[in-house]
Amino acid sequence: MSEETSDPTAVAEPVVTGEPAPVVQSVAAARGPLALEAIGLNKDFRLSRTQTLHAVQDVSLSLYKGGVVALVGESGSGKSTVARMLAGQERPTSGSVIFNGKPVDLKSRSAFRAYKSEVQYVFQDPFSSLNPVHDVGYHLSRPVRLHQGRSVEVQREVMALLEQVRLTPAAQFKPKYPHELSGGQRQRVSFARALAAQPSVLLADEPVSMLDVSIRLEMLNLLDDLRKRLSLALLYITHDIASARYFSDEVLVMYAGQVVERGPAEDVTQQPAHPYTQLLIASAPDPDNLGSVLRSGNVAAGAARIGRATSGPAPVGCPFATRCPFVDDKCRAENPALQRITADRAAACWHLDRAAPALATGAIA
Ligand SMILES: Nc1ncnc2c1ncn2[C@@H]1O[C@H](COP(=O)(O)OP(=O)(O)O)[C@@H](O)[C@H]1O
Ligand code: SF4
Ligand SMILES: [Mg+2]
Numbered sequence: 001m002s003e004e005t006s007d008p009t010a011v012a013e014p015v016v017t018g019e020p021a022p023v024v025q026s027v028a029a030a031r032g033p034l035a036l037e038a039i040g041l042n043k044d045f046r047l048s049r050t051q052t053l054h055a056v057q058d059v060s061l062s063l064y065k066g067g068v069v070a071l072v073g074e075s076g077s078g079k080s081t082v083a084r085m086l087a088g089q090e091r092p093t094s095g096s097v098i099f100n101g102k103p104v105d106l107k108s109r110s111a112f113r114a115y116k117s118e119v120q121y122v123f124q125d126p127f128s129s130l131n132p133v134h135d136v137g138y139h140l141s142r143p144v145r146l147h148q149g150r151s152v153e154v155q156r157e158v159m160a161l162l163e164q165v166r167l168t169p170a171a172q173f174k175p176k177y178p179h180e181l182s183g184g185q186r187q188r189v190s191f192a193r194a195l196a197a198q199p200s201v202l203l204a205d206e207p208v209s210m211l212d213v214s215i216r217l218e219m220l221n222l223l224d225d226l227r228k229r230l231s232l233a234l235l236y237i238t239h240d241i242a243s244a245r246y247f248s249d250e251v252l253v254m255y256a257g258q259v260v261e262r263g264p265a266e267d268v269t270q271q272p273a274h275p276y277t278q279l280l281i282a283s284a285p286d287p288d289n290l291g292s293v294l295r296s297g298n299v300a301a302g303a304a305r306i307g308r309a310t311s312g313p314a315p316v317g318c319p320f321a322t323r324c325p326f327v328d329d330k331c332r333a334e335n336p337a338l339q340r341i342t343a344d345r346a347a348a349c350w351h352l353d354r355a356a357p358a359l360a361t362g363a364i365a
Contacts, residue, residue, distance in 0.1 A: 024338075024346045027264040028067030028249040034101075035233035036063040036086060036119060036201045041095035043081050055081045057257045058095070063201055063233035068224075070236045070244035070265065072280070073254035079237045082254075083203045086235065087121040088112060099201075117147040120194035124206035129190050130178040136162070136189055137174040143196035161192040164229075166222060184215040191226065201233045202226075209239065220247055241277070242284045245269040250344075253277045256319035259338060263345030273347040273356040275324045318350070326351045 043056040056078040063069055071079045084090035086097055088106045097104040099118065106112045123129050130139055140158045148157065162170035165188040178186055187207060194202060204223060208216040224247045227234045238244055244251050244265060251268045253261040253276065261274040272278045317332040318324070324331065330350050338346040341359055352360040 024262060024340060025344045026062050026064070026067075026069070026250045027344055028062070028064045028069055031067035031249060032065035032231060032233075034062055035065050035099070037061070037098040038082065038086060039096050039098065041082060041085055041097070042093045043078070043085060043090065044093045055257050056085070056092075059252075059254075059257075059259055060095075061235075061252055061259075061262075063235055065200060065233045066227065066231045067250075068227060068234045068236055068248040070238060070248035070251045071254060072238055072241050072244045072251055074239055077254040078257040079254055080205055083121060083205050083235065083237055086201075087119055087203055088115050089121070113146075117197040118199050119201040119203065120197055120199040121203045122190050122194050122205065122207055125210055127178075127183065127186065127210070130186055132178050134177075135174070136167075136176050136178075136181075139189060139193055140174075140196055143193055147197040157196070161196055164195060164226070165189070165192045167192070183211050184219060187211060187219060188222070191222070195226070195230070199232070201235070203235045203237070205237045206239070207236075208243070216243070223247070240284065241269060241280045253280065258319060258335075258348065260320065260349070261345075261347040262338070263341070267345060271356070271359065273341060273345070273352055273359050274320075274349050275326055275355045276320050277347075278355070279323070318348075326354050 038059055038061050041056055041059045042054070045053045045055050047053050059078070059082050061069055061071075061082075071082060073079055081090060085092050088097075088104060099115065104115060106115055137155075137158055140161055141154050144152060144154050144157045144161070158174060159170040162168065162173050167173040167185060167188050173181075173185070178189075181189065191207075207223065208219045211219060220243060223234070223236070226232060236244065236248055241251070241253070245268075248265045250262065251265045252259050253268070253274065255276045261268060261272065261277045263273075268277060269281060272281050316335075318327070318335055321327045321331045326349075328351070334350075336348045336350045338348045339352070340346050341352070345359075347356075349355055
């Protein structure tokens with residue numbers, strides 16, 4: 001579509017004022033050791049000689065082994081760009097990615113391969129991610145050989161992977177071609193292919209959004225089970241905040257390239273602080289009935305309502321200004337930075353006192 005910004009001097013700095021981004025403790029830290037960290041990631045795309053899109057602005061997040069962090073936001077908010085930068089597929093305009101305590105440097109092919117075996121990216125579309133001319137066994141044996149070496153018993157490993165993603169009896173699925181599988185079965189093959197690398201981090205980009213609503217819950221349960229058994233650090237990307245609450249520890253809400261709110265999944269969904277999160281929650285089905293809701297398809301209806309309300313981010317000031325019921329002149333002029341609300345929560349809004357009075361009064365200075 002367009003190329004990466006090559007001349008940083010040609011890019012206008014985003015207007016971000018207020019305090020520097022706060023350090024917020026992630027509740028996912030209780031699950032296990034830190035695996036992957038994004039610090040102040042920015043990504044600009046040059047759209048034309050005069051136009052630059054700030055697709056991702058100052059995004060920081062931490063993934064811990066055995067923990068799930070959800071990145072939630074509507075289409076175009078920058079979620080996949082964050083994931084691609086974490087996966088090493090897109091170079092950040094600025095900011096850094098830290099893996100196991102060291103800055104990620106993917107200059108050589110071998111470094112990229114070693115990193116890829118630790119950090120796997122599962123795409124949203126199970127239909128285009130598998131090659132129609134190869135069977136399931138081929139799709140899995142290649143990464144097993146690549147990442148686990150020649151000494152491993154490849155076919156036994158392939159069978160074990162199929163069992164891990166509950167494609168059983170494994171012997172029946174191994175010779176099947178993608179067109180012989182349902183969407184859910186193909187997504188299971190995609191998960192198995194990612195696991196063949198024996199990664200410590202899994203970036204799951206809208207893994208259930210293209211699947212039939214009737215099997216979404218089952219797939220999320222499978223992901224959760226894999227996370228637990230393999231102690232994976234999981235980034236779950238979704239436009240559906242109800243499913244984020246369902247199985248993530250921490251939620252980061254993105255709007256127009258920025259994280260506008262973050263905190264424990266339960267708190268953010270029960271008592272949203274930012275007006276955009278409030279809109280997402282109001283448009284989503286009742287999270288307490290998520291199981292039945294996922295099966296009924298109301299999630300998609302909620303997302304569609306949000307989509308219709310979009311009128312684009314404001315060019316300056318707070319990106320949510322064009323949609324916010326609390327907007328005033330200050331919002332139109334200056335973009336608020338994330339402010340800490342409690343030790344593990346933060347939101348980027350000038351008027352939390354009006355948007356979430358109960359939270360604002362207990363705010364940590
Ligand atoms: N290669 C690219 N060139 C130009 N714009 C891009 C490119 N990749 C993504 N974008 C734009 O960046 C924004 C964020 O995209 P994306 O990260 O895919 O959002 P999401 O995953 O939340 O839907 C969108 O406006 C998208 O059009
Ligand atoms: S109140 Fe202002 S700063 Fe807060 S979300 Fe609305 S427009 Fe943005
Ligand atoms: Mg995306």
